[in-house]
Amino acid sequence: MNRLLFLGHPQGMRPRWPLFLGHPQGMPLRMLLFVLVLAAFSCQMEDPSTPGLLVPKTVDQDPTLPALAINNTLLHVETYGKPSDPLLVLIHGGPGGDYRSLLPAKAMANEGFFVIFYDQRGTGLSQRVSRSQFEGADAIQLMIEDLDQLIGHFKKSPSQKVFLMGHSWGAMLATAYINQNPAEINGAVLAEPGGLTWPQTEDYLSRSNKIKFFSEALNDAVYPEQIFSGRDEQEILDYKASFFASFENAPGNTIGNAGPYPFWRNGAVAFNALIDNAEQVGFDFTTQLKAYKPKVLFLYSELNRAYQLPWAQEVSGVYPSAQLEEIKACGHEMFHFAWPEIMEKSLTYLKELK
Amino acid sequence: MKTQFIVFIAALGLACNTVAGQDLHWGQLQKDQQHFIAAKFGADYATTLGLAYGYRLAKTQPAFISAEFSVPFGTNILDDWKFRLAYQRRVWQGGDLALSLRPGMIVRTYASNIAKILNVGLELNTSLGYYRPKWFLAVEAGVDHTLASKLKQGSLKENYPGIYEGWIGSTGGNFKFGANVGHSLGKQLVSLRLGKVYAQNFRDNPTLPFYFELALLKIW
Incomplete structure (x- = not known):
């Protein structure tokens, strides 16, 4: 047939x-x-830019969220502990990240610290701001001023000690603050700041974000860019950034992350604008660090292949006194994956200075 | 990955007998040619492999219906893919110059631990070329606009239980501007497309801001 x-x-x-x-x-x-x-x-x-549809509402959209208005913006802020205790300010990474993965550190409130978390300007659940705020030579200065006003808001007396605990970009911002205000900070825990100058940071990023052109991790990160493309609404940009952020947690990632970690919102505008800004004007957070007397605790992770001891020594070397500690069996996101070890080392260090 | 390479090599073998041109070599189109197939390797937001088939609507008309399927490289072969259905036609010819249009629709999927997306979009491409018997050179421009997407959230749902799942409206689009060159090698023709990709607002541009495509095409 x-x-x-x-x-x-x-x-x-x-x-x-x-x-x-x-x-x-x-x-x-x-x-x-x-x-x-x-x-x-x-x-x-549904319009993908509808607030709350694809990413959580921010403090200006949801009045039930804890917020603090400072420096002409509205920040997402939480505190734990007794306000008269020494302040411990947690500074998250990114730029453009949020403090959700740092929340295990609220346990420090039981150790005699007043623990302050905040989502930086335009990130996490803090109010979105226009890209223009992250442009120009003063962009990072604005972030430093936010931190300064946050400390000023919670500091009850001149004798109340202030400690900073920063992760990644947060450790860089902490250093930028110390560089300008060495007398204000009594100690700092710095976890894997990429670099403390822009050339140093570029060097680190070239190793930590190495692209494999034929990898699943790459297309998981960039293939959606043909679908989410060219809409200006930050809600859409933030949702799209979630896909790009998956790159650092993909199996076999260079920075040693065991998998995803919790976050509220990737602040796409803050991230892109601050990276663009650094490429254009650079930064150097080390110019006055020689004046900083207290010892800093400098943490690096065992599994972050882009960091390791030699890089930790190089980055921390500008501090007059730095104690280096390796956090075992974890990668860059050590606050989420290895908090007990960080807490143990941090408490030992902070109690010396408290 | 190995399977992808085997499919690609097999497709190249099929395409290497007689080849006319990529999308298409309008200067060499013969009346008795009614089908084309093409095998492609390139960069289209990620590194990709693709196969295309085209059917000529009528012998007297320089117009084809074409279907193209492409996948990005990676360990999960069919979690992401793009399917294009297009109508392509030479709309003007003057000597060795020709202008062609290619409106079409796109269906594409994306899947990762973050989310799964099914997207439908429209595209319109145009090229103006100089076509000689052995080679051609064309400049091209295209727009790809999304119409709707269906979202099924993955790990994002753990972070944000209230996140929306279902259909959403347009999430934007992009423009492409570039060039396409082709050269005959005996009975074969290889073409290369190269160009730049912009988001529709020319600001939110993709991480891989260029496209390229190496293609072998057979027409009969």
Whole structure:
């Protein structure tokens, strides 16, 4: 039997177009109709920029969130402990990250510290701000001033001690603050700051973000960029940034992360604008560090192949006194994956200075 | 990954008998040519492999319906893919110059531990080229606009239980500007496309801000 007769073609002749497509001369019209129907329905669909749809609402959109208005912005801020105890300010990474993965550190409140968490300007659950705030030579200065006003808000007396605990970019920002205000800070725990100058940071980023062009990790990070492309609303940019952030947690990642870690929102504008800003104007947080007397605790992780002891020595070397400690069996996101060891080492260090 | 390479090499073998041109070599189109297939390797937001098939609508018309399927490299072969259905037509010819249009629709998927996405979009590409018997050179421009996406959240749902799942409207689009060159090698023709990708607002541009495509095409 003729195979095509078996398939039921009316003339028993082989059609000259693929059966599954139907008659090709009708295809353009059918395609157009399908697309018009879909386009009509797309107007009825959820708008991806709706607050709270794809990323959590921020403090200005949800009044139930803990917030503090300082320096002409509204920050997401939480505190734990007794306000008269020495302040311990947690500074998250990124730029553009949030403090959610640092929350295990609230246990420090039981050790006699008043623990302060805040999402930096334009990040996490803090109010979104325009990109222009992260542009120009004063962009990082604005972040330093935010931190300064945050400390000033919670500091009850001149004798109340202030300690900083920063992770990654947060450790860089902590250093930037110490560089300008060495007398204000009584000690600091710094966990893997990429670098303390822009050239140093570029060096680290070139190793930590090394791209493998044929990897699943790469297409998991960038393939959605053809779908989320060119919408200006920050809600969409933040959701899209979640995909890009997956790169650092992919199996086999260079920085040793065991997997994803919790976060609220990737502040896409803050991240992109501050990186662009650093490329344009650079930074150097080390100019006055020689004046800083207290010892700092400098942490690096065993599994972050882009960091390791030699880099920790180089980055921390600008501090007059630095105690280096390796956090075992974890990578860059050590606050989430290895908090007990960090707490133990931090408490030993902080109790000396408290 | 090995499977992807085997499929690609097999497709190249199929395409290497007689080849006319990429998308298409309008200057060499013969009346009795009704089908084309193409095998492609390139960068399209990620590094990709693709296969395409085209059917000519009528012998007297320089117009094809084409279907193209592409996947990015990676260990999970079919978690991400893109399918294009397009109508491509030479709309003007003057001597060795020709202008072609290619409107079409796109269906694409993305999957990772973050989320799964099914997206439908529209695209329109145009090229203006100089076509000689053995080679051609064309400049091209295209727009790819998303219409709707269906989201199924993964690990993001653990972070934000209230996150929306379901259909959302347009999430933007992009423009492509570039060039396409082709050269005959006996009965074969290889073409290379190269260009720049911009987000529709020209600010939120992709991490890989360029595209390229090496293609072998057979027409008969």
